[in-house]
Amino acid sequence: MAEQELESAVATNDLSVLVIVLLKGVIYQEADAGLWNALLKLQARVRDYVTVLGLELVLDEAEGYAFLRSRPENEDDAAPKLPRLVTRRPLSFPVSLLLALLRKKLAEFDASGGDTRLVLSRDEIVELIRVFLPESSNEAKLIDQIETHLNKIVELGFLRKLKPGAANQNKQAGVFEVRRILKAFVDAQWLADFDARLGAYQAHLGAPSEEAGDE
Known part of the structure; x- marks a missing residue:
């Protein structure tokens, strides 16, 4: 006993x-x-x-x-609604777009049947989103903006910044691991509709105001 x-x-x-x-x-x-x-x-x-x-x-x-x-709210449930313990945090449009692009990249990576860890340099991530951003003659400003978005995604836990190793020639560029938990937040159905939304993303990011919400 x-x-x-x-x-x-x-x-x-x-x-x-x-x-x-x-x-x-x-x-x-x-x-x-x-x-x-x-x-x-x-x-x-x-x-x-x-x-x-x-x-x-x-x-x-x-x-x-x-x-x-x-837990998902049940409209038929007559019980009083509980206060949310896990708060929702609205994201800026570029951060949302980057998350979608990283999720798509992760799906392509998994389909290739290679390693289990998707590791990308900052330059590679910049190239993912560059085609959706308005043309800018100020390359440094563009990089700084994307760096800010990357830091937000690291804070959210969807990217992990890795320490530069001997194999990383450009130690200032930064290397990131895409955390697989991203799959739980950007589901397969949403991803299936992704290509159809790219035109809307480009139009939105080309507008005078790029932000779709507060971070």
């Missing part, structure tokens, strides 16, 4: 740690294997716990990440 009580106490403590970490952000398998294994073991209890908070657990074992998001 004492052994069972000890196991229960350990599990309860692990549950508390898991929920606290998930409320703060994403759990990655590669970052903390022990925490990840605890989550796999206790995921049913985590799901039950966060349901009370109006949240749901998104866990992708194949990609190795887990996070919490607000």
